[in-house]
Structures are given as structure tokens and as C-alpha cells.
Amino acid sequence: MTMMRKARLVIGIFAALATAQSWAAGLPAPTGLSVTPDPEDDEGTALILKWTAPESPPPAGFTLAGYAVEHRQDAPTPAVRLYEKLLGQKVPDPAKTEVAKFVKGTDKTETNVKNLDPWPSPMHYFSVSAVYLPEGAAWEVDEKANKLTTKGEQEAATPEVGPVQPVGKWYNPDRTNVAATAAIYTIVVILALIFARRRDMYIRPIAGLQAVDDAIGRATEMGKPLLFVSGLTGIGDVPTIAAMLILGHLARRAAPYETPILAPCNDPMVMSVTREIVRESYTEAGRPDAYQPENIYFVTDSQFGYVAAVDGLMLREKPAANFYMGYFFAESLILAETGNEAGAIQIAGTDADTQLPFFITSCDYTLMGEELYAAGAYLSRDPVLLAQLKGQDIGKAIIGLMLIVSTAIASIAIFHSGVVPRFVEWFNTK
Amino acid sequence: MRVHVPIAICFLAGLFMLVQFFVPHHLGVVYYEELQAWTRIVIAFTMVLGISSLIRTHWEKIRRRRQDWGYSVVTLVSFIAMVTIGAARGSEKGSPFMWAFDSVFNPLDATMFSLLAFFMASAAYRTFRARTPEATVLLLTAVIVMLGRVPLGDMMVQHGAYGIWAGLLFLCIAWAAFPWCAARFGRGTAWALGVALMLVPVALLVVSAHLRGMPISGATEWIMNTPAVGAKRGILFGVALGSIATSLRIIFGIERSHLGGH
Numbered sequence: 013m014t015m016m017r018k019a020r021l022v023i024g025i026f027a028a029l030a031t032a033q034s035w036a037a038g039l040p041a042p043t044g045l046s047v048t049p050d051p052e053d054d055e056g057t058a059l060i061l062k063w064t065a066p067e068s069p070p071p072a073g074f075t076l077a078g079y080a081v082e083h084r085q086d087a088p089t090p091a092v093r094l095y096e097k098l099l100g101q102k103v104p105d106p107a108k109t110e111v112a113k114f115v116k117g118t119d120k121t122e123t124n125v126k127n128l129d130p131w132p133s134p135m136h137y138f139s140v141s142a143v144y145l146p147e148g149a150a151w152e153v154d155e156k157a158n159k160l161t162t163k164g165e166q167e168a169a170t171p172e173v174g175p176v177q178p179v180g181k182w183y184n185p186d187r188t189n190v191a192a193t194a195a196i197y198t199i200v201v202i203l204a205l206i207f208a209r210r211r212d213m214y215i216r217p218i219a220g221l222q223a224v225d226d227a228i229g230r231a232t233e234m235g236k237p238l239l240f241v242s243g244l245t246g247i248g249d250v251p252t253i254a255a256m257l258i259l260g261h262l263a264r265r266a267a268p269y270e271t272p273i274l275a276p277c278n279d280p281m282v283m284s285v286t287r288e289i290v291r292e293s294y295t296e297a298g299r300p301d302a303y304q305p306e307n308i309y310f311v312t313d314s315q316f317g318y319v320a321a322v323d324g325l326m327l328r329e330k331p332a333a334n335f336y337m338g339y340f341f342a343e344s345l346i347l348a349e350t351g352n353e354a355g356a357i358q359i360a361g362t363d364a365d366t367q368l369p370f371f372i373t374s375c376d377y378t379l380m381g382e383e384l385y386a387a388g389a390y391l392s393r394d395p396v397l398l399a400q401l402k403g404q405d406i407g408k409a410i411i412g413l414m415l416i417v418s419t420a421i422a423s424i425a426i427f428h429s430g431v432v433p434r435f436v437e438w439f440n441t442k
Numbered sequence: 443m444r445v446h447v448p449i450a451i452c453f454l455a456g457l458f459m460l461v462q463f464f465v466p467h468h469l470g471v472v473y474y475e476e477l478q479a480w481t482r483i484v485i486a487f488t489m490v491l492g493i494s495s496l497i498r499t500h501w502e503k504i505r506r507r508r509q510d511w512g513y514s515v516v517t518l519v520s521f522i523a524m525v526t527i528g529a530a531r532g533s534e535k536g537s538p539f540m541w542a543f544d545s546v547f548n549p550l551d552a553t554m555f556s557l558l559a560f561f562m563a564s565a566a567y568r569t570f571r572a573r574t575p576e577a578t579v580l581l582l583t584a585v586i587v588m589l590g591r592v593p594l595g596d597m598m599v600q601h602g603a604y605g606i607w608a609g610l611l612f613l614c615i616a617w618a619a620f621p622w623c624a625a626r627f628g629r630g631t632a633w634a635l636g637v638a639l640m641l642v643p644v645a646l647l648v649v650s651a652h653l654r655g656m657p658i659s660g661a662t663e664w665i666m667n668t669p670a671v672g673a674k675r676g677i678l679f680g681v682a683l684g685s686i687a688t689s690l691r692i693i694f695g696i697e698r699s700h701l702g703g704h
Contacts, residue, residue: 054466054467055466055467055468055471056467056468056469057468130467130468130469131469180466180467180468181465181466181467182465182467183464183465184464184465184466187463187464190463190464191464194686197683197686198690201687201690246485248481250685250688250689250692253688253692253697253699254684254688256699257697257699260699279488279492280488280489280490280491280492280495281484281485281488281491283491283492283495284488284491285699285701288701289699306499306502309495309496309498309499310491310492310493310495310496310499311496312496313492314547314551315551316550316551316554316555317550317551317554319554320550320554324513328509328510342555342558345558345561345562345565346554346557346558346561348565349561349564349565350561363677363681363684363685365674365677365678365681368677370565373565373566373568373569374565374568380677381677381678381680381681381684382677382680382681382683382684384684385681385684385685385687385688386684388688388697388699396696397691397696400687400690400691401687403687404680404683404684404687407683408679408680408683411679411683
């Protein structure tokens with residue numbers, strides 16, 4: 013017999029003795045304990061316990077003051093232990109019965125137990141004890157120790173119920189609208205991709221991107237560098253990735269003329285990727301010798317410290333063209349106005365709607381919102397990317413149509429109750 | 443191998459994040475938090491890259507005595523001083539590190555931020571010139587919004603006397619600016635600008651009467667909450683779709699720029 017089994021046997025004997033003791037003392041125990049999954053528990057960490065109050069009255073000198081919910085769980089299997097260790101979770105003590113919670117008063121015979129170890133952790137077992145206090149004694153619980161401190165208390169427990177396990181939900185039905193929209197959009201993009209292979213697609217000219225070549229030409233003629241700022245977010249953010257695409261194109265066009273690209277970065281990861289992209293672009297352009305890694309460097313991750321450094325760079329080096337691509341915060345206007353003062357051609361692109369007015373004010377060209385994402389397709393003319401761009405346009409048309417239909421339906425919903433409001437409600441994201 | 447393994451990791455991580463959004467189960471939450479923790483650890487490691495780049499860049503500048511190399515000395519000395527103080531005495535409240543942070547770094551940071559006010563003024567001056575019909579609409583909207591954000595705006599529409607005073611103020615501005623405008627844009631444009639300026643308080647009074655006593659701040663709120671939000675949402679729709687398309691490209695390995703290639 014293993015140590016674990018021995019421990020379980022000993023605990024079982026003790027539990028039986030304790031129950032026998034309470035029965036011997038003549039204390040009536042609750043009956044009909046049932047444990048069911050909590051229907052409102054999405055995570056799968058809660059259970060609901062229901063029981064029936066003791067049928068017999070308490071013995072003389074005692075009053076029924078409340079209930080104590082006791083809980084234990086199986087010792088985890090080696091696989092679960094490994095899983096929990098990998099996730100850095102605490103491995104529970106095997107087969108140790110502890111009070112999960114106290115329920116004060118006799119009117120409540122139902123409670124829920126939260127924060128239980130969910131699947132695939134071991135099974136749970138519960139019992140409920142009726143807590144009897146000497147007449148006149150107050151209900152005192154030490155919250156920290158989770159212990160009843162009233163002296164002279166007696167308990168009578170139900171037989172243990174188990175094994176049970178919280179269920180949880182594997183799908184959130186409140187997000188069906190998001191799933192449906194995402195599925196429709198994905199289908200639209202795939203269809204656009206199929207059509208893109210059959211015929212050429214028209215992409216409207218984007219002034220900001222057409223000006224990129226002019227800016228490079230100006231810098232080459234003046235013998236001055238280009239400045240590229242890739243926003244203040246990390247490489248994990250979509251606007252930064254979109255900015256990297258534009259940088260790649262810029263580097264490929266600038267490489268044959270040996271026009272230096274200055275790229276101060278505020279994120280070390282972005283710096284590494286920027287270096288790699290510029291190096292590869294120079295190699296592709298047949299000028300790996302012209303690549304200068306020292307022009308791409310980390311400054312600081314402090315927002316205004318970075319702005320101070322870039323402003324200083326603009327005023328000292330006087331770049332011929334400044335590119336601000338990515339996600340920006342309050343620093344956008346400080347950067348763009350300083351660049352304007354330094355006399356550079358400025359092209360900005362951001363999806364930060366709060367910063368767009370500042371860039372429009374201070375820059376010569378601004379890529380607004382989605383134009384930043386369209387830049388990759390526009391510059392590369394790759395059919396896959398162009399198809400996605402068309403997919404975006406069709407997606408916008410669908411959204412526009414849905415807005416008109418939804419507005420009409422929402423207006424009707426003011427006067428009609430029933431199906432229409434539920435239809436409108438379906439569009440709300442939760 | 444150098445490309446395929448990162449793409450596979452990216453695909454799996456992206457797919458997990460996508461699925462996790464629809465799974466409320468505890469396992470989904472735990473793994474999501476775990477991935478977030480890994481991200482923080484990776485970011486911590488990249489700081490080593492950043493610091494080495496910082497030291498190398500500025501050291502090279504000093505070594506080669508490049509233009510303004512003195513600033514690099516200040517940067518490196520400050521960096522080493524902060525690291526040494528922080529390592530030796532800790533960074534708790536009241537420590538020398540926090541003193542330097544609160545007394546040097548924070549004021550410098552605030553100074554840079556405060557520059558925004560001046561840049562905003564210079565940008566507004568350049569933008570709000572009524573050269574085209576669109577710019578004129580922008581100018582008038584901006585005037586209403588700006589007046590709505592200060593007590594003077596409501597005073598003007600609520601009390602006729604203040605309106606007259608404001609009208610006189612605008613007249614003085616027009617009088618003072620007329621010669622400069624005439625020299626720069628010609629007499630015709632200067633007159634048009636002067637009349638437009640004078641029409642602002644009149645327009646405000648008319649609008650306020652039309653809105654049945656609604657103060658100018660109410661008109662401002664309406665502009666900010668109705669047309670501005672409409673335009674903003676239009677942009678956000680495009681951004682959301684663009685963002686989803688780019689994310690799909692990354693998840694399926696079509697977009698590889700974040701791996702250092704294209």
C-alpha cells in the first residue's frame with residue numbers, strides 16, 4: 013500500500029470517527045447534499061452546493077448558528093502535477109480536508125464555492141456541517157485563518173459527496189457576433205484573393221505613398237539623410253509591423269543612392285527588426301556595403317526622453333525627409349512641428365485617431381488610418397496583398413450597408429418590442 | 443529553418459490568441475496570462491540589447507569625437523550614475539535613485555511635454571487660415587469649440603453686453619491684423635478675413651438664439667459628440683479592418699517583416 017493510500021485511509025477513519033462522534037452526541041446533521049456546476053461560472057472554477065436543514069431540533073443548550081462547507085480534493089496525478097508545475101501553480105496538499113467557507117444563519121441552505129482547481133486538476137469532494145453554538149454564544153469567525161473561534165461549538169456533518177468537478181464553458185455565446193463577422197470577413201478576403209489572380213485590380217493613388225520617392229530624391233540631391241520614426245509601440249503591435257513594410261521599401265529605394273536612413277528606436281526589439289529589414293533591403297538592392305548599422309540605434313523607452321533625442325537629431329542633422337509611421341501618442345505634434353521647423357519634407361502615417369489632426373496640420377502628407385495598412389500592398393503590388401486590400405474595401409462596404417440596415421431596424425425597435433430589439437442587441441459586443 | 447520555426451510559433455501563438463478570445467474557460471485564461479508573462483520576460487531580455495546599443499552608439503561618438511559628442515558623455519555618465527545608485531542603494535521611495543528620478547528626470551519629462559502647448563499654438567496658427575472653403579469650415583468650427591471650452595464663450599451668448607465686448611475685441615484684432623494681411627494676401631482677402639472675423643460673434647449669437655438658449659459649450663459638445671465622433675468612427679472602421687487583415691497575414695505567414703524579412 014502506498015503512502016498516499018495509507019494517508020487516505022487514515023483520513024477516512026478520522027472522518028468516520030468524527031461523524032460517529034457527532035451522531036453519538038445526538039446532534040442532527042444536514043441532509044440531501046447535492047453539488048452541481050455553477051451555471052454562471054464561465055471559467056469552470058465554481059460549484060453550487062445545496063442541502064436540507066437538519067430535521068430534528070437542536071439538543072438542549074445549543075442553537076443552530078450556521079453551516080461550514082468542507083472540501084478536499086484528490087491528490088493530483090503525476091501528469092497534472094507536471095502540468096501545474098509547468099504553469100507555476102501551487103500543487104494542492106493531497107486529500108486534506110479544509111473548510112471552504114462558513115455560511116452564517118439558518119435561512120440559507122445553498123452556497124457556491126469559487127476558485128476551485130478546474131479540469132484537468134483532480135476531483136473535488138464536499139460535506140456540509142451544521143454548526144451548533146452554546147445558547148447565547150456569538151458567531152465568531154477568524155477570516156484570516158478561516159476558522160470558527162467561538163468556544164464550545166459542535167458540528168454534525170453530512171456524508172461526503174463526490175467526486176465532482178467544475179465544468180466551465182468552452183465557448184462564449186455572447187461573442188457569436190464577433191465570430192460571425194470575422195468569418196464573413198475572412199471569406200470576403202479569400203474570395204478577393206481568388207478574383208485577384210484572374211484580373212488586375214485598381215488601387216486608388218495614395219498621395220503620401222507617391223511622395224515617398226520624391227522625398228528620397230530630395231534627400232539624395234541635398235546629400236542629407238532620411239529620418240524614420242516607427243512610433244512608440246512594440247513590434248507586437250500591428251501599426252509597427254505596417255511601418256516596417258514601408259521602411260523596407262524606403263530602404264530598397266534609398267540603397268542605390270547611398271542615402272543614409274537614420275532610425276532612432278524607443279524599443280530594443282523594434283531596433284533589431286529595423287536593422288534586419290534595412291540590412292536585407294540594402295542586400296536586395298545590391299548595396300550591402302552601404303548599410304550602416306550605427307544609424308539604427310536604441311535611444312530610450314521614455315516617451316519624452318525619446319522625443320527630446322529625436323528633436324535634437326532633427327535640428328543637428330537636418331534630415332531632408334522625415335517619416336513618422338506607426339502608432340503615436342502626445343509626442344506626435346512635438347516631433348512633426350520640430351521637423352517642420354527644420355525644413356524637412358514630412359510624411360506621416362498612423363492609425364491613432366487622436367494624433368491624426370496633429371500630423372495633418374504639420375506634415376506634408378499623412379496616411380490616415382487604414383492607408384497605413386494599405387501601404388505594404390500599394391508599394392509592393394503583390395497580388396495577395398492587393399487582394400486583401402480589396403477585401404478591406406468590400407468589408408467596409410458591408411459595414412456601411414449594415415449601418416444603414418441597423419439604423420432602420422433600431423428605429424423600428426423603438427416602437428416594436430420582441431424580435432427587433434433582440435436583433436439589435438445581438439450586434440452589441442460583450 | 444531560420445524562417446519556418448518562427449513562422450510556426452507565430453501561427454500557433456496567433457491561433458491560440460484568436461481561439462482564446464472565444465473561450466472563457468479557466469484553461470484559456472491561464473494560458474493567456476502565461477503567454478503574457480513570457481512576453482514580459484522576452485521584453486526584459488531585449489533591454490540588454492537596447493542597453494548595449496545605447497552604450498556602443500554613444501561610446502563610438504565620443505571615441506571618434508563626432509559632432510556634439512559632449513551630449514554623449516552626459517548620456518553615458520547619467521546612465522552609469524543611475525545604474526550605480528540604483529544597484530547600491532535600491533530604488534525604494536526616499537532613496538537617492540528616486541530622488542534623482544523625481545528631481546531630475548520627471549521635471550525634464552514634464553518640460554518636454556509642456557512644449558506641446560506652444561507647438562499646438564504654432565500649428566493652429568498655420569492651419570486656421572481660411573484659404574479654402576474646407577479650411578474656413580475648420581476655422582469656424584475651431585473657433586466655436588475653443589470658445590465653448592472657456593467661460594467667455596457662454597458669457598458671450600448669455601449676456602448681450604459680453605457679446606458686444608467680444609465683438610469689439612474681434613474688431614480690434616481685425617484692425618490690427620489688416621495691414622499685415624493686406625500685405626501678405628492682398629486687400630481683397632484681408633477684407634474677406636476681417637468680415638469673416640466680425641461675423642464670428644454675430645454667428646455665435648444667431649446660433650445660440652436658434653438653439654433656444656443653449657450655451658456655446660452645448661454647441662461645442664454637439665460638435666465633439668456628433669460630427670467628430672462620426673468621422674472618428676469612420677476612420678476606426680478602416681483601421682479595424684486593416685488591422686485584422688494585417689494580423690491574418692502575420693498569422694498565416696504571408697507577412698514576414700516582423701521577422702526581419704519581407
